[in-house]
Amino acid sequence: MVHFDHVTKRYGSLTVLDGLDLRIAPNEKVAIIGPSGSGKTTVLRALMTLDRIDDGVIWVDGEPLTHMRRGDGLVRADGKHLRRMRSKIGMVFQHFNLFPHMTALKNCMEALVRVLGLPVEEARQRAGELLAMVGLADKQDEYPARLSGGQQQRVAIARALALRPKIMLFDEVTSALDPELCAEVLGVIRELGRAHQLTMLMVTHQMGFAREFADRVCFFDSGRIAEQGPAREFFDAPRGERTQRFLRAVMDAG
Amino acid sequence: MNALSHPHWRLLVAALACFAAAFALASATGLARSVPELLRGIGVTATVMFGGSAVAIVVAPVAALCKLYGGSAIRWLAIGYIETFRGTSALVQLFWLFFVLPHFGITLEPLTVAIAALGLNIGAYGAEVVRGAVLAVPRGQWEAASALNMTQSQTLRRVVLPQAWVLMIPAWGNLLIELLKATSLVSLITLADLTFKAQQINQNTLQTVEVFSIVLLVYLGLSLLITLGMRQLERRASFGLARGPGT
Missing domain, CATH: 1.10.3720.10 (MetI-like)
Structure with a gap:
């Protein structure tokens, strides 16, 4: 479904992704963990085309994400190609990034009307169903400022799902939340994984959730995957010394 | 909430008080004849x-x-x-x-x-x-x-x-x-805006203190009206946002 083929991303002299190779199967749930600055968020941002990659190719659904085929080679994709590829992917952010001047319902309708061109009534209905799915049917007319962090993040999930992506990206979606609110958001993600055919990538510090929910865990260090494996195996018997040290530090902290 | 305790109402009251004071000053000091001229000046000022x-x-x-x-x-x-x-x-x-x-x-x-x-x-x-x-x-x-x-x-x-x-x-x-x-x-x-008219009336009547006090009050009243308008806009535009007045 997704294939990072030798992908490199630099910020100035800093290399955040260093020839990354990563393959993700359809419907697979992958948790990405690692110390800060290890490039894990960049993986999601590159896949959402928010960050440009410097080298390598990202393949999505058998097509290059930010390139187009021309003759035998690949050239940088134009806007039309990018928009088509982007429509397969949805993203949820650490700080929600809801549109503060729109109600929960309008947040979820916006792209349906503006991007997909759905009639307003149909958009309203689809947005309402999604808000109901994340347990916020009664909050659809509230503005984000009047919702708790957990509620805002659930609206953000509904908003991303509205466009029916095949791949969902979760970027530290519970890091800005109290533990209590965390649980309600993780509950929604768990439900999503169960009820829908979605490929999911999540950057997370919630080791417990990663262990229980993910099919596979990738441990990032210095822009590469230092170790990966099936979730339970990974947490129960980490092989690398760096991995063990990281997991010990995380367990001590939380 | 009592309508008159709303800050926007206070602005409106202040602006109207400025205009009323300017008019009273003109009437009391024999400048009543000049009021139509001043109003024409205000018209030009407002148009610009x-x-x-x-x-x-x-x-x-x-x-x-x-x-x-x-x-x-x-x-x-x-x-x-x-x-x-x-x-x-x-x-x-x-x-x-x-x-x-x-x-x-x-x-x-x-x-x-x-x-x-x-x-x-x-x-x-x-x-x-x-x-x-x-x-x-x-x-x-x-x-x-x-x-x-x-x-x-x-x-x-x-x-x-x-x-x-x-x-x-x-x-x-x-x-x-x-x-x-x-x-x-x-x-x-x-x-021939408000300031121009004031200079003209001043030259004709030599009532410098009164004329320029009236004009001062009129400008102040107009700027209070602008402030009032902007406050109203701000209130409406910030509806639902977590900053500024409103909600």
Whole structure:
């Protein structure tokens, strides 16, 4: 479904992704963990085309994400190609990034009307169903400022799902939340994984959730995957010394 | 809430009190005969004010967006406009459009010149206000819109500008009051505005204290009305947002 083929991303002299190779199967749930600055968020941002990659190719659904085929080679994709590829992917952010001047319902309708061109009534209905799915049917007319962090993040999930992506990206979606609110958001993600055919990538510090929910865990260090494996195996018997040290530090902290 | 305790009502009351005091002063000091003249002056001042505001409010966002997102030629054009009109005096701009343009075969009505020059002058400051407000909208808003596959212009129109608008209203209040005060310059290109009328009446009656006190009160009343209007806008625009008054 997704294939990072030798992908490199630099910020100035800093290399955040260093020839990354990563393959993700359809419907697979992958948790990405690692110390800060290890490039894990960049993986999601590159896949959402928010960050440009410097080298390598990202393949999505058998097509290059930010390139187009021309003759035998690949050239940088134009806007039309990018928009088509982007429509397969949805993203949820650490700080929600809801549109503060729109109600929960309008947040979820916006792209349906503006991007997909759905009639307003149909958009309203689809947005309402999604808000109901994340347990916020009664909050659809509230503005984000009047919702708790957990509620805002659930609206953000509904908003991303509205466009029916095949791949969902979760970027530290519970890091800005109290533990209590965390649980309600993780509950929604768990439900999503169960009820829908979605490929999911999540950057997370919630080791417990990663262990229980993910099919596979990738441990990032210095822009590469230092170790990966099936979730339970990974947490129960980490092989690398760096991995063990990281997991010990995380367990001590939380 | 008691209507009169609302701060916006207090502004309206203060503005009306200014006008009433100006009228009472005129009546009490034998200047009642001059009131129609003053009203005509106020009419000219208000016309330049509204016309100039309209020009500024249209020009400022266009110049700001050209400077932010235009190609290099368009960007430099916008920067040229902004720097020229911010960096030279409004009076010289008025003179230039009124006295210099005819040398190039372009003769404009004084009222047109007044509205264009003052509108473009305030618009240049306004462009920087708009630019600052657009940049103050968090990057996360752009990223969220991009993740929803919205185009750049959709993001600007639907997501960024509505939020920037709230941020820039207080600064626009300042600019429009600046514009009101700058309208007193138009008497120098033959327009009979409030200040011009005051000078005329002063010369005829020699009641300097009274005449300029009346004019002072009228300008203050007008600027309070502008403040009132901006507060109303701010209140409406910030509805639902977690900043400023409202909700």
